[in-house]
Amino acid sequence: MGYRVHVTVNGTPREAEVEARLLLVHFIREVLGLTGTHIGCDTTNCGACTVLLDGRPVKSCTVFAVQADGRDLMTVEGLARDGELHPIQEGFHERHGLQCGFCTPGMMMTAYALLQRTPAPTEEEIRWAIAGNLCRCTGYVNIVEAIRYAAEKLRGAPVTTGRGS
Amino acid sequence: MATQAHGMGHAVKRKEDARFLRGKGTYIDDITLPGMLYLDIVRSPYAHARITAIHTEKALAIPGVLAVIMGRDLDRYGLAWMPTLMSDRQMVLPIDTVLYQAQEVAAVVATDRYTAADGVAAVEVDYEPLPAVVDPRAALRPDAPVLRQDRAQKTNHIWHWEVGDREATDRAFREAEVTVAQDLYIPRIHVSSIETCGCIARWDPVEGKLTLWMTTQAPHAIRTVVALVAGHLGLAEHKIRVIAPDIGGGFGGKVPVYPGYVLAVAASVLTGRPVKWIEDRMENLQADSFARDYHITAELAATKDGRLQALRVKTIADHGAFDAAANPSKFPAGLFSICTGSYDFRTAFAEVDGVYTNKPPGGIAYRCSFRVTEASYTIERMVDILAHELGIDPAEFRLRNFIRLDQFPYRSALGWTYDSGNYEAALRKAMERIGYWDLRREQAERRRRGELMGIGISSFTEIVGAGPSHTFDILGLKMFDSAEIRIHPTGKVVARFGTKSQGQGHETTYAQIIAHELGIPEDDIVVEEGDTDTAPYGLGTYASRSTPTAGAAGAVAARKILDKARKIAAYLLEAREDDLVWERGRFHVKGSPERAKTIQEIAFAAYTNHPPGLEAGLEAVAYYDPPNLTFPFGSYICVVDIDKGTGEVKIRRFVAVDDCGNIINPMIVEGQIHGGLTMGLAPALYEEITYDEHGNMLGGSFMDYLLPTAVETPRWETDKTVTPSPHHPLGAKGVGESATVGAPAAIANAVIDALWHLGVRHIDIPITPWKVWKVLRERGVTE
Numbered sequence: 001m002g003y004r005v006h007v008t009v010n011g012t013p014r015e016a017e018v019e020a021r022l023l024l025v026h027f028i029r030e031v032l033g034l035t036g037t038h039i040g041c042d043t044t045n046c047g048a049c050t051v052l053l054d055g056r057p058v059k060s061c062t063v064f065a066v067q068a069d070g071r072d073l074m075t076v077e078g079l080a081r082d083g084e085l086h087p088i089q090e091g092f093h094e095r096h097g098l099q100c101g102f103c104t105p106g107m108m109m110t111a112y113a114l115l116q117r118t119p120a121p122t123e124e125e126i127r128w129a130i131a132g133n134l135c136r137c138t139g140y141v142n143i144v145e146a147i148r149y150a151a152e153k154l155r156g157a158p159v160t161t162g163r164g165s
Numbered sequence: 166m167a168t169q170a171h172g173m174g175h176a177v178k179r180k181e182d183a184r185f186l187r188g189k190g191t192y193i194d195d196i197t198l199p200g201m202l203y204l205d206i207v208r209s210p211y212a213h214a215r216i217t218a219i220h221t222e223k224a225l226a227i228p229g230v231l232a233v234i235m236g237r238d239l240d241r242y243g244l245a246w247m248p249t250l251m252s253d254r255q256m257v258l259p260i261d262t263v264l265y266q267a268q269e270v271a272a273v274v275a276t277d278r279y280t281a282a283d284g285v286a287a288v289e290v291d292y293e294p295l296p297a298v299v300d301p302r303a304a305l306r307p308d309a310p311v312l313r314q315d316r317a318q319k320t321n322h323i324w325h326w327e328v329g330d331r332e333a334t335d336r337a338f339r340e341a342e343v344t345v346a347q348d349l350y351i352p353r354i355h356v357s358s359i360e361t362c363g364c365i366a367r368w369d370p371v372e373g374k375l376t377l378w379m380t381t382q383a384p385h386a387i388r389t390v391v392a393l394v395a396g397h398l399g400l401a402e403h404k405i406r407v408i409a410p411d412i413g414g415g416f417g418g419k420v421p422v423y424p425g426y427v428l429a430v431a432a433s434v435l436t437g438r439p440v441k442w443i444e445d446r447m448e449n450l451q452a453d454s455f456a457r458d459y460h461i462t463a464e465l466a467a468t469k470d471g472r473l474q475a476l477r478v479k480t481i482a483d484h485g486a487f488d489a490a491a492n493p494s495k496f497p498a499g500l501f502s503i504c505t506g507s508y509d510f511r512t513a514f515a516e517v518d519g520v521y522t523n524k525p526p527g528g529i530a531y532r533c534s535f536r537v538t539e540a541s542y543t544i545e546r547m548v549d550i551l552a553h554e555l556g557i558d559p560a561e562f563r564l565r566n567f568i569r570l571d572q573f574p575y576r577s578a579l580g581w582t583y584d585s586g587n588y589e590a591a592l593r594k595a596m597e598r599i600g601y602w603d604l605r606r607e608q609a610e611r612r613r614r615g616e617l618m619g620i621g622i623s624s625f626t627e628i629v630g631a632g633p634s635h636t637f638d639i640l641g642l643k644m645f646d647s648a649e650i651r652i653h654p655t656g657k658v659v660a661r662f663g664t665k666s667q668g669q670g671h672e673t674t675y676a677q678i679i680a681h682e683l684g685i686p687e688d689d690i691v692v693e694e695g696d697t698d699t700a701p702y703g704l705g706t707y708a709s710r711s712t713p714t715a716g717a718a719g720a721v722a723a724r725k726i727l728d729k730a731r732k733i734a735a736y737l738l739e740a741r742e743d744d745l746v747w748e749r750g751r752f753h754v755k756g757s758p759e760r761a762k763t764i765q766e767i768a769f770a771a772y773t774n775h776p777p778g779l780e781a782g783l784e785a786v787a788y789y790d791p792p793n794l795t796f797p798f799g800s801y802i803c804v805v806d807i808d809k810g811t812g813e814v815k816i817r818r819f820v821a822v823d824d825c826g827n828i829i830n831p832m833i834v835e836g837q838i839h840g841g842l843t844m845g846l847a848p849a850l851y852e853e854i855t856y857d858e859h860g861n862m863l864g865g866s867f868m869d870y871l872l873p874t875a876v877e878t879p880r881w882e883t884d885k886t887v888t889p890s891p892h893h894p895l896g897a898k899g900v901g902e903s904a905t906v907g908a909p910a911a912i913a914n915a916v917i918d919a920l921w922h923l924g925v926r927h928i929d930i931p932i933t934p935w936k937v938w939k940v941l942r943e944r945g946v947t948e
């Protein structure tokens with residue numbers, strides 16, 4: 001017991017006292033009460049727990065909460081602004097990029113980070129970017145399309161319908 | 166935007182997305198109750214061992230650890246064993262012997278999950294290891310140790326089941342011009358939904374009520390089972406509420422009752438506080454029900470010119486330590502008897518023997534209806550082998566042997582009546598779409614250059630919509646499903662179903678069915694499922710049964726409402742009922758379209774101005790007992806290239822033509838097919854659970870249990886034909902698992918097709934680079 005952790009979560013400063021061994025994902029879900037970040041494997045394989053730490057995607061099941069001290073955290077709850085869905089969220093909806101929705105927050109956070117550094121990714125780049133995020137429902141094709149949709153929308157390009165080649 | 170009723174055939178965007186996209190879904194682990202405790206489980210490191218002592222003192226000394234529950238504690242209440250869905254019994258916690266690695270041995274209840282884990286680490290168990298039986302064929306030898314000492318029968322053989330005409334089949338084989346035989350192993354695999362299993366049990370001693378939030382695909386059936394098992398403790402059905410909240414994928418793995426659920430209930434009763442249990446991934450992979458694990462010997466008899474005559478299949482099914490398969494009671498091998506597939510056989514015979522081994526209990530049908538994947542894989546591999554042996558193109562061979570359009574409804578040699586089908590159309594469409602004959606030419610050219618390219622076909626028939634009450638039940642519960650539709654005065658609807666979505670999009674699909682029938686916009690319809698206190702009784706969602714059964718119930722309930730609405734409309738319009746014309750959403754008087762009442766106006770009148778003598782309100786319930794199952798089908802063609810250096814199989818193209826009858830939401834159907842294909846790709850090339858000779862699971866995490874990622878998964882190409890089911894109220898058939906059933910054989914067939922000229926006749930799935938590389942090396946193709 002007894003480590004004070006200060007983080008900025010989706011723009012809001014938060015602090016709490018935590019055990020040294022508390023995982024960031026449990027800190028987010030149980031201390032901060034933000035349950036959009038999910039746990040699927042606890043071994044850094046599935047990506048369901050992906051969040052952005054100082055803008056970089058991390059798997060929060062293998063980061064300690066104390067390691068996030070003083071840093072900036074963004075979770076799925078921070079994607080929508082003023083009630084408006086982020087283009088990534090819109091893309092997942094429009095292109096049917098989710099089914100059970102369990103992998104979706106992690107998938108979208110990875111996509112968010114990808115589009116920050118690569119605004120016009122190729123299909124190959126999208127597929128490699130989300131290779132650390134497992135989905136058992138969708139078969140990935142529509143997730144790739146969802147991210148492509150978001151990329152186009154974020155670049156202000158007209159969003160094409162249907163699938164590119 | 167004005168709301169509109171889209172109904173069937175529209176790619177309506179999913180209603181459920183709204184919460185999932187914002188991280189506002191409510192999965193089990195998202196629920197926290199005041200005073201909630203946490204339960205964690207001590208598991209056996211041995212696959213077979215006697216427990217000589219369990220030491221709990223150190224665990225109980227940890228601040229925050231409240232209790233350690235052991236088998237003998239449960240035994241006092243008659244709860245150390247529970248019945249399985251297949252009338253076997255399964256240990257909740259063992260009293261003396263463990264039968265598989267990672268079996269639950271004790272449960273620790275603590276104030277939070279970290280403390281509970283500390284408690285688990287501090288429990289010391291003394292084991293005396295016993296020899297493990299891993300291979301089901303070895304388990305049948307007379308000298309094998311008998312694993313289930315609790316049973317009267319001192320054998321590892323569970324049951325023998327057979328179907329078909331043995332004598333006629335044997336005769337057909339004796340007289341056949343050509344026969345082929347092949348051993349096929351379909352390995353043990355795991356559904357691995359990204360959300361693991363878990364629950365929260367809350368026992369309320371004041372009300373005498375148990376509320377159980379759990380990851381279940383069949384909440385009502387579970388509630389009944391709990392009531393039947395624990396009735397002697399006062400847990401009666403009306404005092405049990407099972408709630409399945411949002412579920413992060415099920416695929417069959419969330420049908421069974423796992424000991425963890427029972428332990429959470431016991432812990433809540435013991436402590437008087439809510440108790441949460443959530444599996445981690447290793448527990449999920451090591452101890453939850455597996456799928457498949459069929460050792461098959463299949464044979465085909467045919468004429469020289471390639472006419473199929475007879476099929477004979479002998480199978481040994483590894484059921485692990487307890488027969489906890491999720492199957493209709495009357496079919497111990499599930500729907501394996503659909504193994505005649507899409508072909509017109511004169512005669513067939515199939516037999517399966519279930520066997521106990523020191524492995525986790527099961528099995529479940531991984532995104533398939535009760536072993537139809539095993540059946541489909543068998544027939545589609547065999548047909549390919551025979552075609553290759555005879556030197557007939559596999560597509561040509563299939564076209565020659567398909568059940569013809571004019572034979573439907575078709576009664577198969579093993580007794581199923583296929584409702585409708587047009588197999589030739591589906592295969593021809595797939596061939597055209599992929600450019601089949603061009604690919605064959607390309608393959609010949611590449612082969613000349615020493616390259617390895619293969620084309621594989623799978624023309625499967627699924628069997629879904631379990632099922633008609635005359636033959637289908639689980640523990641005696643008939644397998645109908647239900648819908649309850651309530652239209653409120655302002656024309657808004659709450660509809661509840663006996664099924665439970667795990668991502669299939671029921672909230673949207675069911676709303677579309679109601680919109681289609683009643684002309685009420687989807688936006689005005691809320692669909693609810695998964696709460697036994699509110700939803701009508703149903704058998705749940707698995708085996709692609711939601712649309713075939715509950716979807717049908719939705720249509721039937723809507724039609725009952727329409728009958729009453731017509732009476733009200735007649736009253737309001739002062740017309741005769743049979744003078745009214747229904748145009749989706751309103752009735753008008755024949756010949757005067759302006760004299761009309763909308764369904765919303767009728768709904769209002771149902772509560773404000775209903776005809777004298779007629780009950781108020783506008784609602785209906787339907788329990789739909791399907792007259793038959795539905796038989797969706799499809800033809801898949803897969804093209805692979807094999808890297809000679811590494812043995813790696815690359816899928817170049819995969820075209821899937823599916824026919825699931827009339828389509829309610831094409832976007833959702835396509836999504837189901839994409840997901841299903843990926844879950845068919847996985848066992849074909851990657852997934853397998855293996856054990857060493859001591860029953861140690863080799864690899865119990867996603868580091869070693871390989872699931873396809875976006876990088877391995879091809880860009881699925883989908884297409885369709887539409888052959889409505891003649892008996893389903895909407896002509897729909899169900900589609901959730903067709904692709905998982907059909908895909909493995911297409912991929913395996915493509916790989917073998919690439920290697921056939923090298924003398925390769927079969928490689929068991931998963932076809933790993935290592936297996937292919939070894940084969941290539943044996944044949945001197947690679948260094």
Ligand code: FES
Pocket residue numbers: 038039040041042043044045046047048049050059060061062
């Ligand atoms: S839960 Fe963190 S990667 Fe799976």
Ligand code: FES
Pocket residue numbers: 097098099100101102103104134135136137138359413414668
């Ligand atoms: S949508 Fe279910 S795991 Fe991805």
